[in-house]
Amino acid sequence: MRGIFITGTDTGVGKTRVAAGLVAAWAETGAAVCGLKPVAAGAEETPEGLRNDDAEALRAASSVDLPYEMVNPVCLAPAMAPHLAAAEAGVDLSTATLAPRLEAAVPDGAIAVVEGAGGWLVPTAPGETLADLAVALGLPVVLVVGLRLGCLNHALLTAESIAARGLPLAGWIANHIEPDMAAAAANRDTLVERLPAPLLAELPHVPNAAPPEVVESLRGAVSRLHGGPPG
Template sequence: MPRSAFFVTGTDTGVGKTAIATGLLHAAGSAGLSTAALKPVAAGCEPTPDGLRNEDALALQAVINRPLAYEQINPVALEPAIAPHIAALEARRPLSADRLAGYCRGVLGQADFTLVEGAGGWRVPLNPAETLADLARTLGLPVILVIGVRLGCINHALLTAEAIARDGLPLAGWVANIIDPDMPRLGENIDALGQRLRAPCLGCVPFLENPAPGALAEYLSLEPLKLS
């Protein structure tokens, strides 16, 4: 089968990109596909005897079935839990789309299904001239949009989808990840997203406390991605 890769972005930070990515990777692995993942740049890393480690990157490493070293998954690890471009400047590790793309290309093509997870939302800066969107453009990857379902999510989702389209990349699918369990008119809001987003819905994930990849995969479908 053809090997497929997607860029995972979100409507904001804290909307569950990593959780949804682990669910999709688990679903792919359960379907017999080889899987790989990248978190090219991550801020908020913890010092360990093996070096800086990021919780999200470790979660991706734990669910994939291709043996990848941590440094392959997260080549740029930054300690402060702040905007990556600021953390990179402080660490004297300037970021660029080309450099990050170079790291990614060492992993892309190794597995049937690969996810490249961004940081925060679509326009998170890398440097004064580039954002993480430029990384997705450089790699030429279709995009999976994780929507954190809470008040205001329709606006955030539509603006992000418009930006992805303007940047010339296809929106391969979107996931509604419910992060506010008490959101009023939940069904109506998800229906509104479905009516307006010109891409298939890969799933609607209810609010879950500390969800495991297998539990998340139950609410997700790879079928709209047409992997085979």
């Protein structure tokens, strides 16, 4: 598989905004690109079945048209930790089950932007986390840092854990999720100094921004990833 794995310092830090924006920015270059959401917890029933807003956003931004079930192979109704929602529904979230489904979804030559759920170490199957899925896919990681109090610790711990699993941290994206954060620029600069990967982009605080509104900020990130990540 050729692509990147998008993780975040926590839930609610803008992973989908970044992932869908990157997909749209890559699509602008003429690349075959698809966004994937392996596990989504928090969905509404529709005539076509359960649908998750994040997965729909990734699908809409993609230049490769995939059925919903391939974009989001596990869609769970309750908005809770995925392993808890999966246990209630009797659904298998093991890496051995998820990884082949994702790999089969991506056409030859296409770029996959795989968005995790919550943070890096969100539990999935017994003894496993989403980090194990990223390892199985062998994808470099892009870390979304939500700029708010506590982000320094969360970002540095996440980067350390990514390195411990032998995956490259391709870069990180600063997302201004709290417009009144004290010393936001100083926090960003601290991470520039300490994270072992480049700052790919910095997104301003724009509530509910759709991909077209953030693509301009992410075009440089796509360029810095050399038009397509390793794989």
